[in-house]
Structures are given as C-alpha cells and as structure tokens.
C-alpha cells in the first residue's frame with residue numbers, strides 16, 4: 001500500500017497536516033518517491049528514531065561526495081568542508097566534542113540575562129506602529145527581532161546585522177534546501193565565504209579584548225582542554241548565528257498567524273499576558289501547533305526496519321517533527337490550538353536526543369517576551385491575504401511575507 005503524498009505540491013506547502021495525518025494513520029513508515037526518502041510520522045517512532053544510533057545526522061558529506069564532481073562541484077565542496085564542522089551535522093564522538101564546548105558558552109544564565117534587553121528591542125520595534133497601519137509583520141518584526149538578539153548574544157555590532165541577515169538567508173538556500181532556486185549553491189557558498197572572513201576578524205578582535213559574551217565563552221572553552229580548532233570555532237559561531245535567526249522568525253510569524261486564526265485563543269492570551277505560567281505554556285502550544293519545524297532529516301548508517309519496511313544503509317529518512325506534534329495518541333484533539341493544553345511542552349519542535357536544540361531557551365524567551373507586548377499594544381491584527389506565502393524548505397516551516405493591518 002502506498003499513500004500519495006507530495007511534499008512539493010502547493011497545497012501541501014500551505015497546509016501539510018491533512019496529508020501527514022493520513023500517512024501517520026495508514027503508512028507510518030512511508031517510502032516517498034517524490035523525495036526519494038523514508039517518511040516517519042508517528043510521535044513514538046520519531047522519538048525512538050532521534051535516539052537510534054543506526055541513523056546518522058551527517059546528511060551533508062554523503063551529498064557533497066555525490067555532487068562535488070558535477071555542476072557547481074567547487075561551491076558544493078566548499079560548503080561541505082565548512083558546514084560539516086557544524087555540530088548539528090555530526091554524530092558522536094565528534095558531535096559530543098563540538099556540542100560540549102557550545103554548551104559551556106551558551107548557558108541558560110547568559111540567555112536569561114537578556115530578558116530585559118529583548119523587551120526593550122520589542123518595544124522599539126513596535127513604537128511607531130499606528131492604528132490602521134499596514135505592515136509586513138515578517139519584515140517589520142519577526143525578522144529583525146531574532147537577528148538583533150542573536151547579534152547581541154554573540155557580540156556582533158548592530159550595524160553589521162544587515163549583512164548577517166543577508167548571509168544567513170543566502171546560506172539557508174543550501175542548509176534548509178530550497179526546492180526552486182537553481183543558483184542556490186553559488187549564492188550560499190558566496191555568503192559562507194563572506195561569513196568566514198567576517199568571523200575570522202571578529203573572533204581575533206574578541207580574543208584581544210575578551211568579555212562575557214557567548215563568543216568569549218566559546219573562545220575560552222576552546223583554549224582549555226578539549227580544544228576547538230580555529231575552523232571549528234568559526235563554524236560554531238556561524239551555526240549559532242544561522243540557527244538562532246530564521247527559525248525564531250518563523251516561531252513569531254507562525255505563532256501570530258495561528259492566533260489570528262483562533263480569535264478566542266488570542267483573547268485568552270491577551271487577558272493572561274501578565275501570567276508567566278500561562279504565557280510559557282501558550283508559547284509551547286504555538287511551537288506544537290504550527291511551529292517552525294517540518295522535518296529533521298537523517299541518513300541510515302545501517303539497515304533500519306520499522307513497521308515491516310526497511311530503509312537500506314545510505315537511504316534518507318525524514319523525521320516529520322510537525323506530524324509527531326499532531327499525533328492524537330499523545331495530544332488530545334491535536335488539530336485544535338489550545339493555549340491551556342496541559343502537555344503542550346511534549347512537542348518535538350526542538351528535536352529530541354543529543355541534537356536537542358541548544359537555542360531552545362533563547363527562542364522561547366523571545367516569544368515569551370514578544371507576544372505579551374504585542375497583545376498589550378494592539379487590540380487586533382488583521383490578515384490582508386487569504387492564503388499566506390509559505391517558504392518551500394523541506395526542513396522548516398515559515399512564511400516569506402505576512403501582510404497585516406494593525407489595530408491599536
């Protein structure tokens with residue numbers, strides 16, 4: 001039995017959930033001929049797969065090896081050489097080494113210290129918005145907030161944020177796998193070259209004048225015991241910058257989009273915006289209901305059997321985080337947005353296992369600060385498009401624009 005599911009179909013890009021529900025129900029280990037990958041959609045299977053040593057997170061080098069002698073081969077080889085140093089694309093023991101050093105630098109304390117700064121940035125962004133004004137929420141808010149915050153955390157000067165955003169977007173065409181841009185390897189490799197130069201200089205300057213930033217933590221962690229090479233250090237900074245940016249944008253935009261579609265929930269949020277416990281849970285539910293994660297891809301390092309089907313060594317598997325988040329065996333009435341859901345935080349939007357998102361506390365903090373401030377200043381957010389323009393990434397779910405009208 002094969003269920004027809006085309007992840008590239010325009011209606012799937014707008015709303016993947018009905019098709020994924022069918023797969024989860026009828027064919028939980030599904031070979032997808034369009035993507036030439038196995039699709040896993042049940043919650044328990046996905047959590048187990050995240051911990052299964054037969055599944056490798058290194059999906060970069062097999063691709064690079066296969067493509068480096070073809071069209072755009074030099075660009076692909078350059079991208080591979082540097083991006084293969086990112087923790088997220090490594091398995092233990094190298095992952096343990098890279099992640100351990102990032103953990104030392106990226107502490108909950110450092111993130112929590114930013115709470116007041118984040119509130120200040122949010123207030124600045126919305127200060128001039130007027131009653132009845134039309135804005136692109138993506139461009140005016142969801143995009144600049146995480147970029148400004150990650151720059152603050154890394155210690156990158158605010159005047160350089162524009163470059164960093166541009167480079168991150170270009171790199172996303174490779175890392176988040178744009179389906180349509182034919183020029184994506186050249187564009188992404190060009191951006192990565194500029195980022196490598198930029199961070200090389202930046203890290204040298206911080207080494208001369210160290211402070212209390214995440215980057216200083218990375219430098220000192222890498223100078224002690226289990227060292228990072230200069231390339232690994234630069235790659236880890238770029239990973240943090242990159243990962244801290246686009247996904248959080250999507251949490252803010254998708255989150256507001258979900259609230260607009262559920263006015264009763266929006267009003268509940270507004271009424272309880274000063275209740276920290278309510279707000280924290282509401283953000284977990286926004287992450288679960290229509291968060292920024294579509295899939296976490298893996299490669300079978302060994303044959304992997306599930307529900308009577310076998311993924312052969314070398315084949316790709318996509319763990320559909322967003323399908324797990326709507327699994328009715330875990331979440332009652334899963335297609336309903338319920339900001340008071342008692343187990344909302346069991347979502348797998350940040351992944352699971354050793355690669356669990358290192359930036360989860362920061363992404364959560366930004367949303368926990370942003371939504372209450374937006375709801376305090378504005379009584380309504382009116383969508384100006386019937387359907388939103390969703391990006392064509394395989395990995396992350398987000399809009400490319402979000403035109404709305406504001407009501408004070």
Ligand code: HEM
Pocket residue numbers: 057087088089099150239240241243244245247248251291292293296297348349350351352354355356357358359360362363
């Ligand atoms: C709502 C926002 C975010 C979402 C939905 C998200 C999602 C994810 C997911 C699903 C993974 C696991 C990938 C896998 O297993 O293949 C991951 C890993 C990672 N994330 Fe996030 N992320 C977010 C925000 C951030 C932020 C703000 C940062 C940094 C400032 C960050 C840094 C990272 C890093 C470094 C990893 C790799 C961890 C490892 O491999 O050990 N993320 N993220």
